[in-house]
Amino acid sequence: MSYSREYFVGFAGARDNYEVPAALAQQGTLSALVTDLYLPKIIAGALHSSGIIKSSAPRYTRYIELHQVIQVPSAFMADRYNMRKAISGQSIIANKIKSIHLRLPDRGLFLYAGYAYEAFKSASTVPKILFQYHPYREFERNILREDAKKWPELSKLVDSYNTLPEDSRNIREIELADIIVCASEFTATSLRGIVQGSKPIFVVPYGANNIFEQKRARLQMPHAVKRFLFVGTGLHRKGLHILLRSWSLNRPPNSRLTLVVRNVEFDITSFIEDIRGDVDIVSNISREQLSQMYLSHDVFVLPSLVEGFGHVILEALSAGCYVISTENSCLPTLKLPSFACAAVPASDVNALSMAMNDAAKMELQSTRESIARVAVDFTWDNFRRTIISIADSFG
Known part of the structure; x- marks a missing residue:
């Protein structure tokens, strides 16, 4: 036929x-x-x-x-x-x-x-x-x-x-x-x-759409506190428990973490309750508000155990965020330069902690446009x- x-x-x-x-x-x-x-x-x-x-x-x-x-x-x-x-x-x-x-x-x-x-x-x-x-x-x-x-x-x-x-x-x-x-x-x-x-x-x-170019006028001025961002669900595979334990044990100095999170599994809630350090938790935000979240944060963290891709990684990159994720995400596929991201082994609290502390020492505001530019090929x-x-x- x-x-x-x-x-x-x-x-x-x-x-x-x-x-x-x-x-x-x-x-x-x-x-x-x-x-x-x-x-x-x-x-x-x-x-x-x-x-x-x-x-x-x-x-x-x-x-x-x-x-x-x-x-x-x-x-x-x-x-x-x-x-x-x-x-x-x-x-x-x-x-x-x-x-x-x-x-x-x-x-x-x-x-x-x-x-x-x-x-x-x-x-x-x-x-x-x-x-x-x-x-x-x-x-x-x-x-x-x-x-x-x-x-x-x-x-x-x-x-x-x-x-x-x-x-x-x-x-x-x-x-x-x-x-x-x-x-x-x-x-x-x-x-x-x-x-x-x-x-x-x-x-x-x-x-992904280029958030940096679309929203450049709303980009916030450099701030003294390094701002880290997680966006995703609270399902086990997203690795939120690894991020929270890492943050609790060895929080980067002079930093703050924002969690944009929904559907937290019951077994993960204890990790949220045990948080130490500066953490903000928000949920149910619009796409416009999410774009602003990317623009107002310096480092995006997605410590996934399993990702089919991890589209939020591309969104964060397109807003100029430095990205930390795992080898079990899209990062190895994207083959990005080291100034834009770090890929750590999945399920490794110490490796994630080291990557976040390294990012906290970087001057990231001056590289936002260069980071956003590496996402341009992925349209x-x-x-x-x-x-x-x-x-x-x-x-």
């Missing part, structure tokens, strides 16, 4: 700002985006304000018209009202993609991990591209299990990192895919033991161009 050079794309939420389907729409090769909700800004804003939609991420992009989207509201309802024991929103969307593709079997499939197995299994000769946006779950759980063993406060988590049914689904997706796309080398590494033969794995880094335009090139490789 020949194929039409058009693709179905599928996932829930506003995954990666819709950049993968947006790339295909720009090229004229998006057959349809299959997702839970896709809403004009005014409607999405109202639903977010009312608490129906939890995330403030836009549910729309100017590149994709409403008629190019197949919405599956039942998937949103299943996840929103915690019906996953019966059926998950992911499963609903995956089966919807399969049923649509059975009616239009000449379309290619460019699907996100977790949404691809059913359609990949029933497809034959059309292109099957898998976007593996997160490391393979068993690979992740092994890292988290080993870290939890180091911390008495996290001992209850050790036995929770068991093999799950969806692991085998993801393995089958990986096996059935013709091409795999990841956003970081770390994610690609997690697949090396699963991918057989010479199956291509493309690493395509995400993009969404470049990301979309590469996605188009990969999709066109089946021509």
Whole structure:
């Protein structure tokens, strides 16, 4: 069977700002985006304000018209009202993609991990591209299990990192895919033991808008206190407990830490309660407020144990922040100069502490523009161009 050079794309939420389907729409090769909700800004804003939609991420992009989207509201309802024991929103969307593709079997499939197995299994000769946006779950759980063993406060988590049914689904997706796309080398590494033969794995880094250039007028003047910033969830894999213990034991002199954090796991809360030193905690801020946070801080710290990419790293760089993160993030992929960042081993309190104390001694205000400039190559335009090139490789 020949194929039409058009693709179905599928996932829930506003995954990666819709950049993968947006790339295909720009090229004229998006057959349809299959997702839970896709809403004009005014409607999405109202639903977010009312608490129906939890995330403030836009549910729309100017590149994709409403008629190019197949919405599956039942998937949103299943996840929103915690019906996953019966059926998950992911499963609903995956089966919807399969049923649509059975009616239009000449379309290619460019699907996100977790949404691809059913359609990949029933497809034959059309292109099957898998976007593996997160490391393979068993690979992740092994890292988290080993870290939890180091911390008495996290001992209850050790036995929770068991093999799950969806692991085998993801393995089958990986096996059935013709091409795999990841956003970081770390994610690609997690697949090396699963991918057989010479199956291509493309690493395509995400993009970011240049906050420094857009908000230069709001850049604060140099301040006497070195300001450190963390942005993320309080999930175990984000390494917040490592940052807090490091800060508590060996806080950089004349410094202050801000945590922009949400969804803190219960086992992590004890680390927040035990904080010593100057720490501010905020949550539920707007995108505009977050941009200002980046601009008003000197050093961005993300000590993740596991990251599919870590988009906040690019955002911080684009605002001119010096970045400290781990080797289990996008930093090794970005290959940035040493004046812009430091990559430390994951789960290493002493290495993180040393990197933060070194950063506290640096004159960073004078290098903000140079740091922001290194992020310029990582744009969404470049990301979309590469996605188009990969999709066109089946021509």
